[in-house]
Amino acid sequence: MTIEYKTELAGSLSRARSVAASVTDPEMPMLTLEDLGVLRDVEIVGDTMIVTITPTYSGCPAMATMRDDLVHRLRDAGFADVEVRVSLHPAWSSDWITPRGREALAEHGISPPGAAPHHAGPVVLSLLPIRRTLDCPRCGSSDVALTSEFGPTACKALYRCVSCLEPFEHVKEI
Amino acid sequence: MDMNTPDPSHLPDDASVYDEGLLVSDDSQWAFGTDFEDPLAGVDTTVPDGVDTHELAIYCLMLADDALVMSHRLSQWCSNAPDLEEDIALANIALDLLGQARLLLARAAAADPSVVPALPDGSPVPPEDALAFFRGDREFRNVRLVEADNGDFAMTIARLLLFSTWRLALFERLAASRDHVLSAVAVKGVKEMTYHRDYAGRWFLTLARGTDESRRRLVAGLEATWPLHAELFTTHRAELVTSESGVGVDPAAVADEVDVLLEQVFSMSGVDRPEVAPLAGVRGETGRDGLHTEAFSRLLAEMQVVARAHPMGSW
Numbered sequence: 001m002t003i004e005y006k007t008e009l010a011g012s013l014s015r016a017r018s019v020a021a022s023v024t025d026p027e028m029p030m031l032t033l034e035d036l037g038v039l040r041d042v043e044i045v046g047d048t049m050i051v052t053i054t055p056t057y058s059g060c061p062a063m064a065t066m067r068d069d070l071v072h073r074l075r076d077a078g079f080a081d082v083e084v085r086v087s088l089h090p091a092w093s094s095d096w097i098t099p100r101g102r103e104a105l106a107e108h109g110i111s112p113p114g115a116a117p118h119h120a121g122p123v124v125l126s127l128l129p130i131r132r133t134l135d136c137p138r139c140g141s142s143d144v145a146l147t148s149e150f151g152p153t154a155c156k157a158l159y160r161c162v163s164c165l166e167p168f169e170h171v172k173e174i
Numbered sequence: 175m176d177m178n179t180p181d182p183s184h185l186p187d188d189a190s191v192y193d194e195g196l197l198v199s200d201d202s203q204w205a206f207g208t209d210f211e212d213p214l215a216g217v218d219t220t221v222p223d224g225v226d227t228h229e230l231a232i233y234c235l236m237l238a239d240d241a242l243v244m245s246h247r248l249s250q251w252c253s254n255a256p257d258l259e260e261d262i263a264l265a266n267i268a269l270d271l272l273g274q275a276r277l278l279l280a281r282a283a284a285a286d287p288s289v290v291p292a293l294p295d296g297s298p299v300p301p302e303d304a305l306a307f308f309r310g311d312r313e314f315r316n317v318r319l320v321e322a323d324n325g326d327f328a329m330t331i332a333r334l335l336l337f338s339t340w341r342l343a344l345f346e347r348l349a350a351s352r353d354h355v356l357s358a359v360a361v362k363g364v365k366e367m368t369y370h371r372d373y374a375g376r377w378f379l380t381l382a383r384g385t386d387e388s389r390r391r392l393v394a395g396l397e398a399t400w401p402l403h404a405e406l407f408t409t410h411r412a413e414l415v416t417s418e419s420g421v422g423v424d425p426a427a428v429a430d431e432v433d434v435l436l437e438q439v440f441s442m443s444g445v446d447r448p449e450v451a452p453l454a455g456v457r458g459e460t461g462r463d464g465l466h467t468e469a470f471s472r473l474l475a476e477m478q479v480v481a482r483a484h485p486m487g488s489w
Contacts, residue, residue, distance in 0.1 A: 052216070055273070055362075057269075057270055057273060057362075057366060058270055058273030058274045058276075058277060058359070058362050058363065058366060059269040059270050059271070059272050059273025059274070059276075060273065061269070063213075067215075083216070084215070084216070085215065085216025085217075086213070086214065086215050086216050086217055087216070087217070088217055088277070088355070088358035088359065088362065089354065089357070089358040089361070090361075091358065091361045091362040091365060092362075117368075119364070122346060122431070123342060123346060123364060123368050123371075125339075125371060125372065125375055125435055125438060125439070126372050126375075127372070127375050127376055127379050127438075127439065127442060128376075129376065130372075147259060148259040148260075148262060148263055149263065149369055149372070149373060150259075150262050150263035150265075150266035150267070150369075150373070151262065151266075152262070154266055154269055154270065158259065158262075172369070174365045174366075
């Protein structure tokens with residue numbers, strides 16, 4: 001392999017990485033797939049650009065759209081041969097949302113997740129409502145109430161602010 | 175133009191990020207019209223050494239069918255739940271389980287393609303759909319607990335508590351499976367089902383400690399569900415064989431743990447463990463053997479009718 005070829009390969013790879021990293025999540029378009037932590041890897045094998053993503057939840061209905069968006073955007077950028085792979089391991093964690101992603105969520109009125117629980121030993125049954133320390137993304141008040149642990153997408157819980165009375169969504173810790 | 179219809183060209187400068195993505199969108203933004211994807215695309219589905227591929231496939235079908243049928247029952251609450259929040263919660267739980275079912279059906283098909291029903295030549299139906307929509311009732315391996323009618327909200331909560339406590343305990347062990355697809359599905363499932371079990375447990379407690387009527391309904395729902403509880407811990411051959419080869423979990427091994435957890439909920443709720451006899455099988459056969467109740471045939475008819483009418487259909 002010549003030095004020129006290696007340099008060209010490295011250039012293509014870094015260009016493909018930045019294209020893939022700029023594709024946004026179909027359900028939370030303020031986040032890129034990189035910010036959300038679902039973009040796991042971009043690599044070149046032979047002539048094929050292989051992009052690896054991981055689902056947030058098992059039933060995440062956005063996976064097909066993410067795959068299509070990645071393929072379209074990379075093809076538009078001149079990469080003809082693109083393959084999107086799904087990686088199930090390690091399982092996605094809300095801890096993988098980047099600091100930039102957390103800021104983008106808050107800017108758009110969605111409360112970012114706290115630290116994900118780490119289970120050592122059996123998962124403890126919790127019969128009391130989950131208490132999170134979080135602030136209303138609109139008015140900043142910490143006087144908030146959980147409406148439901150399940151929201152409009154698999155990854156969100158529903159809250160309302162007791163001060164400004166607005167409802168808001170919170171990305172669940174997982 | 176109707177005065178009430180917003181004109182997108184007049185959106186203010188600070189319009190939401192959703193506007194462009196969701197309101198003014200090309201078709202590729204929508205799941206409809208795009209091909210079904212293989213949920214295991216790009217995942218290494220090699221079967222570990224020393225594992226019987228047929229028994230592994232049957233085991234995957236058992237776990238998949240439990241999730242698929244439970245998901246279908248829960249989704250029947252859509253637009254029927256007591257309030258909007260519970261409607262959304264039950265639909266979310268159904269979606270998580272449907273995701274698990276898709277992965278497990280695809281894993282079954284990859285482990286042993288002979289379990290997938292034959293379709294006409296050229297049919298575009300992928301193996302996971304062929305398994306979900308083109309098998310008859312005798313070929314489904316789910317436990318009978320998941321197929322019973324929903325009953326009221328209290329009965330649905332009682333069943334969800336039994337189901338999610340049991341399945342979470344199984345998946346906590348399945349995370350150590352030598353089959354890395356099963357292991358990955360289990361690790362993810364544990365995170366999801368922790369929310370499901372907590373949800374069911376909290377509603378169980380709330381209904382039990384609520385009004386006389388909510389308590390009456392909960393106790394009745396638990397008693398109606400309980401005859402199908404024992405079957406969850408009865409070991410079937412495929413479960414035994416796969417647990418011996420380190421890929422599956424013997425459900426009998428989680429019986430004590432599940433019992434302790436349920437006791438915790440029952441005692442906090444002031445509800446007695448029901449004393450109702452288990453529902454018998456036929457000649458010893460139950461759900462895992464493909465022997466189901468009448469409610470299951472009606473469920474399957476509804477779930478499968480459209481797919482079966484269009485075996486060459488592309489969705």
